Amino acid sequence: MNTQPDDHNPPIPPAPRAPEPTVLHVFTDEAGRSHVHRCAIDGLTLAQVVPHVPPVWRVPAEHDVASRAVWVLPAGWRGGWHRNPARQWVIPLSGRWFVETQDGARVEMGPGEMHLGDDLDSTPDEHGRVGHDSGVLGDEPCTVQVIALTHDSPRRPCRVVEQLQASAS
DSSP: OOOSOOSSSOOOOOOOOOOOOEEEEEEEOTTSOEEEEEEEOOOOEEEOOSTTSOOEEEOOOOOOEEEEEEEEEOTTOBOOSBOOSSSEEEEEEESEEEEEETTSBEEEEOTTOOEEEEOTTOOOOTTSOOSEEEEEESSSOEEEEEEEEOTTOOOOOOEEEEEOOBOOO
């Protein structure tokens, strides 16, 4: 039996490896302090989502959206310390912005990067800061897509791939 590839038996390509995209997660610990870490998006499967269109990597859809909005944050905008009004995905579409958590970790995001704002249980720290601070970077406005989740949307643990540390100031 010939197991070598030839014109009649082309080699079988290996199964494609799932990509490993990540998202940022702003969360509150048991003591009520906010932090940010990078989480892997697990559970991707290669599947056809539209007939006659090649398959894509996807996670099954969840029907947990309470509202969606587009906000344009003007250049120089600064939110100050606050909690997210709901668990929400924030996705910059244009411009750049930052989020800083109570532990001093600061992340900067641009188009296509996203984070889950999940610091609803944050309590004031010794400096009176609660939740997170956020603001626009640079001289251009920052347009973000905000997708608020329903109150009963399940909180699933994420696979942390990077714990972000306080910025050196």
